[in-house]
Amino acid sequence: MAHVLSLRVLLSAETNKSSFSSKSLKLDKRTKTSISAPRKGNLNPSHKTQKVNLEISPHRAVSAVRLMRIEMGGAFADLLNEKGKGSGANEMGYVGRTLGFRTRDLEDRDLRLVTDIVGGTIRWKRYLDHLISSLCHDANTFTRMEPLLLQILRIGFYEIIKLEMPPYAVVDENVRLAKVALRHGAGNMVNAILRKLVLHMENSSLPLPKLEGDDRTQARALATLHSHPVWMVRRWTKHLGQEEAIRLMMWNNSDPSFSLRANSGKGVSRADLVTKLDVLKVPHELSFYLNDFVRMKTGLQMVIQAGLLKEGLCSVQDESAGLVVSVVDPQPGESIVDCCAAPGGKTLYMASLLSGQGMVHAVDINEGRLRILKETAKLHQVDGVITTIHADIRTFSDNNTMKCDRVLLDAPCSGLGVLSKRADLRWNRKLEDMEQLKNLQDELLDAASLLVKPGGVLVYSTCSIDPEENEERIAAFLLRHPDFCIDPIGRYVPPDFVTEHGFYFSNPVKHFLDGAFAARLSRAI
Numbered sequence: 001m002a003h004v005l006s007l008r009v010l011l012s013a014e015t016n017k018s019s020f021s022s023k024s025l026k027l028d029k030r031t032k033t034s035i036s037a038p039r040k041g042n043l044n045p046s047h048k049t050q051k052v053n054l055e056i057s058p059h060r061a062v063s064a065v066r067l068m069r070i071e072m073g074g075a076f077a078d079l080l081n082e083k084g085k086g087s088g089a090n091e092m093g094y095v096g097r098t099l100g101f102r103t104r105d106l107e108d109r110d111l112r113l114v115t116d117i118v119g120g121t122i123r124w125k126r127y128l129d130h131l132i133s134s135l136c137h138d139a140n141t142f143t144r145m146e147p148l149l150l151q152i153l154r155i156g157f158y159e160i161i162k163l164e165m166p167p168y169a170v171v172d173e174n175v176r177l178a179k180v181a182l183r184h185g186a187g188n189m190v191n192a193i194l195r196k197l198v199l200h201m202e203n204s205s206l207p208l209p210k211l212e213g214d215d216r217t218q219a220r221a222l223a224t225l226h227s228h229p230v231w232m233v234r235r236w237t238k239h240l241g242q243e244e245a246i247r248l249m250m251w252n253n254s255d256p257s258f259s260l261r262a263n264s265g266k267g268v269s270r271a272d273l274v275t276k277l278d279v280l281k282v283p284h285e286l287s288f289y290l291n292d293f294v295r296m297k298t299g300l301q302m303v304i305q306a307g308l309l310k311e312g313l314c315s316v317q318d319e320s321a322g323l324v325v326s327v328v329d330p331q332p333g334e335s336i337v338d339c340c341a342a343p344g345g346k347t348l349y350m351a352s353l354l355s356g357q358g359m360v361h362a363v364d365i366n367e368g369r370l371r372i373l374k375e376t377a378k379l380h381q382v383d384g385v386i387t388t389i390h391a392d393i394r395t396f397s398d399n400n401t402m403k404c405d406r407v408l409l410d411a412p413c414s415g416l417g418v419l420s421k422r423a424d425l426r427w428n429r430k431l432e433d434m435e436q437l438k439n440l441q442d443e444l445l446d447a448a449s450l451l452v453k454p455g456g457v458l459v460y461s462t463c464s465i466d467p468e469e470n471e472e473r474i475a476a477f478l479l480r481h482p483d484f485c486i487d488p489i490g491r492y493v494p495p496d497f498v499t500e501h502g503f504y505f506s507n508p509v510k511h512f513l514d515g516a517f518a519a520r521l522s523r524a525i
């Protein structure tokens, strides 16, 4: 189970630096329904028998229930599935409990569709809801729509507009799902609204906002057209300009690609990994930037099912995160503190570069995630050079005289650089979070700096593209700590990633990687 967990957390945490707060999925009124105990009156009583309904397409039933779970319960918007626990097989149980019937089991193709539909429907939620509400009979119909009905409509709209599935088949299938899972009238409503959509599609007359008017109006239009929160659009338009902001949103809405890191700590070379991928017929290409990394657009399910992660042969790690480790540049024999280490993506990579000599002290406030790090370190055979410390780095550094060669602070952040992988993050993140995060980042930087020995190096990194969490934090830190100065990172990463101030920045739009930032600071001797 450890590998499943670690994989989930690796993806979500490596990509989601949101762990500064508990998952605060704010529910609107429409979502306050239990999904495991469906409401009486909502469902046809005959469904309580949990029969297998062969007429309902499994991927739609599972997608609808998974979307309900994510929106109501804050479940992960998993980009991955694995057969077994927490996966498709298990999800049929949720379908049974929520809808009152099961469908036939999911095949691999269904599972891929579920991943696609769930991820896409979440990403495109604002856009889809705009269209659904525009095509409803009146405004109240949309605002009062029951949660499951709304999910079924979102799925239908997504399938027709974005997946370009044959429209009338989509209408029929979703109508059937609404009738069986809810009631006859719900099916009629799905039928009417989806048919209106098909007509608009045929006449190229989708009721979408035009990009015109003042800045605010344009931001709202862009937010709908590219399905992002308005505050993000306004922020990016201000920082990047409208054209670049649009490109960024298009990237966030595209299918994410993944990278694998061959686990050299266990003696697995990239060539070994490539051989395995060739056998599995998983299309891949070598990373341009990192020797141990391989990039892939599809086929992650096959890698998982073949057990490559479970056996510790490789890890899922974005190259943008790998390049942060290049900025740290760990050398055999050194002592390193990883201040916010769990679930361990960077710790494990740094440990694998120590060739068995030196130590990475992995500190994290979250005990569960730290446990995952420890288990993965064993699996990857780098546990000999990792010690885990369960602590708040702020109290740890206050009460400890430890001084190390290198200190990495991979800070909790907004995760605005990884929205392509974390489909739901854009809807969970609020503008107010930014202020809170900046204060936390300043405190953590102050704490981390206490652990750097004279002449040592402090690396601050985030998976955010927001200057307030990146350059501005460093500028403020340097004012508070004149004994530190910027060590330009040109020697450690390809020139393309070096900013004018000597920082590392991976720009999704330019590099086709997750967004990430790192500053390397040296402490005076």
Ligand SMILES: C[S@@+](CC[C@H](N)C(=O)[O-])C[C@H]1O[C@@H](n2cnc3c(N)ncnc32)[C@H](O)[C@@H]1O
Residues within 6 Å of the ligand: 013, 014, 016, 017, 018, 019, 020, 339, 340, 341, 342, 343, 344, 345, 346, 347, 363, 364, 365, 366, 369, 391, 392, 393, 394, 410, 411, 412, 413
């Ligand atoms: C961005 S994630 C780290 C990802 C990790 N570096 C990796 O590469 O897998 C941020 C981590 O900071 C931890 N964290 C947040 N506040 C902390 C604190 N005050 N002290 C130590 N760890 C903290 C969270 O528990 C979370 O695991």
